[in-house]
Amino acid sequence: MMSLRNKRVLITAGPTWVPIDDVRVISNVASGETGIILANEAKKCGAKVTLVLGPVDAYLGKSTIRIERFKFFQELKDKLTKLLRTQKYDILIHSAAVADYQLKKVTKGKISSNKKELTLKLIPTQKLIGLFKKIDSSLFVVAFKFEIASSKGRLIRNALSLLRPGAANLVVANTVYNKHYCGYIVNKDSVLGPFLSKKILARKLLKILGECQ
Numbered sequence: 001m002m003s004l005r006n007k008r009v010l011i012t013a014g015p016t017w018v019p020i021d022d023v024r025v026i027s028n029v030a031s032g033e034t035g036i037i038l039a040n041e042a043k044k045c046g047a048k049v050t051l052v053l054g055p056v057d058a059y060l061g062k063s064t065i066r067i068e069r070f071k072f073f074q075e076l077k078d079k080l081t082k083l084l085r086t087q088k089y090d091i092l093i094h095s096a097a098v099a100d101y102q103l104k105k106v107t108k109g110k111i112s113s114n115k116k117e118l119t120l121k122l123i124p125t126q127k128l129i130g131l132f133k134k135i136d137s138s139l140f141v142v143a144f145k146f147e148i149a150s151s152k153g154r155l156i157r158n159a160l161s162l163l164r165p166g167a168a169n170l171v172v173a174n175t176v177y178n179k180h181y182c183g184y185i186v187n188k189d190s191v192l193g194p195f196l197s198k199k200i201l202a203r204k205l206l207k208i209l210g211e212c213q
């Protein structure tokens with residue numbers, strides 16, 4: 001069995017903002033917990049970990065994990081592009097909750113709070129998962145697919161859609177139903193799970209990655 005010792009692992013975690021105006025944003029409720037668990041567990045496995053972490057309060061103790069912070073979608077895209085072009089990574093675990101939509105036009109300054117009605121026109125953001133292997137084709141990419149209160153069948157189908165274009169090597173398909181977490185690890189040939197805690201899933205995923213390297 002191979003291990004992650006001295007492997008360079010890049011992990012994304014947390015929510016992603018998109019601006020409405022100069023003081024307001026659209027965000028999501030991601031906590032970054034899964035990515036932080038993965039970063040800590042990968043470090044215990046001997047990996048050299050870089051954690052690209054969104055706008056959440058997180059304490060990683062006295063860890064030697066390298067942390068790169070971002071808030072906005074464009075910051076995340078630019079930071080990942082720069083890291084992948086200037087440094088060599090073996091594995092990318094993309095667990096951040098990336099914004100799916102952004103404003104078609106961001107207002108300069110501050111929109112008046114006296115408006116009786118405000119309409120925002122949103123357009124899709126770029127899918128970052130398709131960028132990584134274009135920058136480094138040898139990179140082993142783990143994507144995440146999250147659905148609310150989803151059935152296993154739906155989760156797996158959506159996860160497989162990320163594998164078909166060749167953007168990811170593995171996908172973590174996860175959901176929350178009645179406040180209970182459930183996740184699966186999916187590749188083209190198999191589905192592992194269910195894993196009913198993030199820490200158990202993280203440890204299994206890292207064991208698989210150690211065997212792949």
